[in-house]
Each structure stands twice: as structure tokens, then as C-alpha cells.
Amino acid sequence: MTLSPTPCDNARPTGDIHDYRPAGTVIKLWDVLSAFRSALATPDLRKKILFTFGIIVVYRIGALTPSPGVSYRTVQKCVDQVETQGIYSLLNLLSGGAILHLSVFALGIMPYITASIIVQLLTVVIPRFEQLKKEGQAGQGKLTQYTRYLTIGLAILEGTSMVALADRGQLFQDCQDKIIPHDGVFDLAVIVVTMTAGTAVIMWLGELITERGIGNGMSVLMFVNIAARIPAEGANIFNRPDGVLVGVVVCVFGLVIIASVVFIEQGQRRIPVQYAKRVIGRRMYGGTATYLPLKVNQAGVIPVIFATSLLYLPDLVSRLIGTGDSWWQRFVSGYLVNQSSWVHITVYFVLIIFFAYFYVAISFNVHERADEMKRFGGFVPGIRPGRPTAEYLRHILNRITLPGSLYLGVVAILPNFFLGVTGSGQNQNFPFGGTAVLIMVGVGLDTVRQIESQLMQRNYEGFLR
Numbered sequence: 001m002t003l004s005p006t007p008c009d010n011a012r013p014t015g016d017i018h019d020y021r022p023a024g025t026v027i028k029l030w031d032v033l034s035a036f037r038s039a040l041a042t043p044d045l046r047k048k049i050l051f052t053f054g055i056i057v058v059y060r061i062g063a064l065t066p067s068p069g070v071s072y073r074t075v076q077k078c079v080d081q082v083e084t085q086g087i088y089s090l091l092n093l094l095s096g097g098a099i100l101h102l103s104v105f106a107l108g109i110m111p112y113i114t115a116s117i118i119v120q121l122l123t124v125v126i127p128r129f130e131q132l133k134k135e136g137q138a139g140q141g142k143l144t145q146y147t148r149y150l151t152i153g154l155a156i157l158e159g160t161s162m163v164a165l166a167d168r169g170q171l172f173q174d175c176q177d178k179i180i181p182h183d184g185v186f187d188l189a190v191i192v193v194t195m196t197a198g199t200a201v202i203m204w205l206g207e208l209i210t211e212r213g214i215g216n217g218m219s220v221l222m223f224v225n226i227a228a229r230i231p232a233e234g235a236n237i238f239n240r241p242d243g244v245l246v247g248v249v250v251c252v253f254g255l256v257i258i259a260s261v262v263f264i265e266q267g268q269r270r271i272p273v274q275y276a277k278r279v280i281g282r283r284m285y286g287g288t289a290t291y292l293p294l295k296v297n298q299a300g301v302i303p304v305i306f307a308t309s310l311l312y313l314p315d316l317v318s319r320l321i322g323t324g325d326s327w328w329q330r331f332v333s334g335y336l337v338n339q340s341s342w343v344h345i346t347v348y349f350v351l352i353i354f355f356a357y358f359y360v361a362i363s364f365n366v367h368e369r370a371d372e373m374k375r376f377g378g379f380v381p382g383i384r385p386g387r388p389t390a391e392y393l394r395h396i397l398n399r400i401t402l403p404g405s406l407y408l409g410v411v412a413i414l415p416n417f418f419l420g421v422t423g424s425g426q427n428q429n430f431p432f433g434g435t436a437v438l439i440m441v442g443v444g445l446d447t448v449r450q451i452e453s454q455l456m457q458r459n460y461e462g463f464l465r
């Protein structure tokens with residue numbers, strides 16, 4: 001999931017500055033299968049793919065292994081009653097169902113995602129972080145180190161909250177059995193330490209996939225977590241009295257959604273950039289034409305995660321305060337948490353649009369991009385370098401962010417209208433909508449591109465056509 005636009009390797013300039021087109025042709029199923037077949041036929045790529053699958057197996061084993069001190073039978077008995085509660089739907093999705101089982105990898109990669117977003121936002125606020133971002137690889141390594149420290153801190157906070165809710169019986173409100181038989185301070189601390197250590201191991205596994213495997217490690221693990229939830233959610237659909245017919249309709253509808261997401265995710269606005277010729281010594285540089293791609297969905301899935309977390313924050317606060325029957329708790333449970341409520345749908349949709357504009361404004365600095373173009377002798381045809389270029393980029397970015405944010409909001413709220421059909425209480429675990437399909441499609445496309453790029457390095461036929 002790329003957060004900043006980068007030109008394609010085979011990019012060619014476009015003649016019209018108002019040219020909209022997809023980033024390359026839509027990937028066909030046969031092309032994807034051919035890429036994987038060629039990758040398996042290449043010895044070094046085959047090793048990377050098998051290494052990635054090995055890490056995935058280790059990760060899933062840790063996600064299914066209960067933490068010490070947790071009654072596994074009691075958890076299995078109670079988990080079916082609360083796995084669709086709103087406060088844990090997103091965390092349960094990103095952890096592959098491990099969070100409700102209080103397993104070793106119960107916290108999943110959510111602390112790392114949150115820490116990465118916080119550090120990225122702080123680069124705009126803290127001058128020191130902004131300076132590190134401009135220092136290249138060394139500065140990026142320092143920011144990565146800060147992200148790891150912050151991840152451990154967030155893991156301790158989230159682990160403590162989960163264990164406290166489980167110990168007080170608020171994690172499984174409809175289950176009276178005690179899931180932590182020994183609730184001493186030392187026993188609870190061991191569970192928190194185990195979950196925090198599991199988060200550190202997940203970070204290490206993700207970095208191993210990035211360095212020695214295929215694709216971005218954290219994105220691949222996120223993809224695996226969502227894919228692990230699809231069989232259970234599909235079983236819930238087909239177990240209904242009219243499950244076969246409803247399941248077929250849902251699968252067809254899901255394929256249409258996936259195809260639409262693939263098409264829009266590849267959509268770009270290509271802004272042509274011309275570089276002036278420069279003579280340095282006896283050599284001439286520049287004089288080339290390229291383009292600056294601005295994606296329609298420039299923010300990725302981050303606005304959906306922000307909106308979901310903020311929308312479920314009141315539910316978390318009401319749970320930690322107590323189990324009273326005040327008007328505030330009735331309002332939260334009846335309107336904000338109930339995903340079939342029009343209040344929930346409207347607030348969710350508006351928050352996604354707001355965070356889409358907010359995150360694009362934070363992550364894509366038009367002034368820095370205009371200064372970089374001016375420093376290297378680049379300019380947009382018909383636009384003066386410097387401040388006019390920055391204003392032009394901001395104008396274009398605001399225009400394409402609107403359809404991108406509307407697209408995110410529609411995809412995220414679509415499952416809300418099918419809660420009665422699927423029989424699930426929350427939309428985040430719906431297999432073909434919301435956060436799930438956005439993450440799976442984005443990670444899938446990015447992984448296929450990386451495989452094709454590595455195949456291109458070993459096969460020069462594409463350059464000779």
C-alpha cells in the first residue's frame with residue numbers, strides 16, 4: 001500500500017494535462033497466473049515465495065496459540081457470542097480472529113500500523129522528524145526505530161486494556177465463565193508481556209518477508225489475517241436456510257466490487273513534467289519528459305482505519321467506565337455501535353471523507369514537490385515553477401480527492417446494507433466489502449507488481465518488443 005505516488009517503470013508522458021487514464025492495463029487473471037508460474041520456475045524467486053509461505057505458517061500458528069494463563073476451552077465457548085461486537089471488529093479483522101482468543105499474536109499488526117501513522121503525521125509537526133525524513137536512508141532508519149519503540153508502547157497499552165476487560169468480564173459480556181482462572185497481578189502481567197512480545201515478533205516476521213521474501217511484509221501479514229476470516233464468514237452465509245442462493249448472490253456481488261476496486265485503485269491523474277536541458281562539464285543533462293502520477297485514491301485505506309477507530313472510541317470509553325444504563329451508553333450502543341443505524345452510516349461516511357482530505361494534505365506536500373521539480377529544472381507545461389506549480393498541484397489534488405473519498409466511503413458502507421442478508425453483526429468482517437476488500441486488493445496488486453518487476457530483471461524480452 002503505497003502512500004506516495006511514484007512513476008511507473010514504463011511510464012510515458014501524456015500530451016494533455018487533463019488526461020485521465022488507468023495506471024497501465026487492468027491485470028487479467030491469466031496474466032497473474034502466468035506471473036506466479038514464471039516465478040515458481042525461477043529458482044531464487046521460488047525460494048523467496050516458499051520462504052514467505054513459511055513465515056505465514058509460523059504467523060498463523062502464533063495467532064492460534066493461546067497466551068499462558070488463559071483458559072482455551074472457555075475462550076472457545078465464549079468467542080462465538082461476541083466476535084461481531086463493534087469495538088473489536090476492526091482489530092479482529094486485522095488480527096485474523098486472534099484478538100478474541102487472547103492468543104500470543106492477539107494484538108496483531110494494529111499497534112505497528114497505528115505507530116507508523118502517528119510517526120508519519122508527526123513529521124509535519126516536529127521539525128526533527130521532518131529533518132530526518134529529508135536525510136534519506138539514514139533518517140528513514142531512525143524514523144523506523146522510533147516507530148518500533150512506539151509500537152511496543154502501544155502494544156503494552158492495548159494489551160493491558162484487553163486483559164483488563166477480559167478479567168472484569170466485559171470482553172465476553174454474555175459469557176459468565178471466567179476465561180482467566182488465576183487473576184493475580186503477576187498472572188495478568190505475564191499475559192500482557194506475552195502479547196507485547198508477540199507484537200515484537202510480528203514486526204520481525206514482517207521485516208523478514210520484506211528483506212528475504214516477496215512483497216511488503218506487514219501488508220502480506222495483513223492480507224493473511226483478512227483471508228483467514230473469509231472461510232468463517234462464508235460459512236455463516238451458507239449455513240442460513242437460504243444460504244446457497246444468498247451465497248451465490250453475495251459471491252457474484254463481491255466479484256463486481258473487487259473488479260470495481262481494482263479499476264479505481266489503478267486510476268491516476270498524470271501531470272506532464274518537462275525537464276530543461278543543462279550542461280554540466282562536457283555532458284548535457286535533462287531535456288526529458290515524464291509525468292507526475294496522482295492516484296484517485298491517494299490516501300489508500302488509512303481514512304477508513306481512522307474513521308473506524310474514532311467511531312468506536314465512545315464504545316471503548318463506555319465499556320471502561322462501567323456497565324450502567326445512562327443515556328450516553330444507550331445512545332452509543334443504539335446508534336454509534338449499531339452498524340445498521342443511519343446515524344452510524346452517515347457519521348462513518350462523513351468521517352471517511354474528512355480523513356481522506358486530511359491525510360492527503362498531510363502525506364503529499366505540494367510545496368516540497370514543487371521545490372523538488374524547480375531544483376532539478378522541471379516544470380509543468382504552461383505553469384510557472386515554484387509557488388504557481390504548488391497551487392496548481394493543490395487544485396488538482398483537491399479535485400481528484402473528492403471522487404477518491406466518495407469511492408472509499410461507498411465501499412466502506414456497502415456491507416452495512418447487507419447485515420440482514422449475511423447474518424453478521426458488523427460489516428468489517430464481511431468478506432467482500434469495507435476494509436477487507438480495500439486491503440486485499442491493494443496488497444494483491446502490489447505483490448503482483450513486485451513479482452513482475454523481479455521477473456523483468458531476469459527476462460529482457462519485454463525491452464526488445
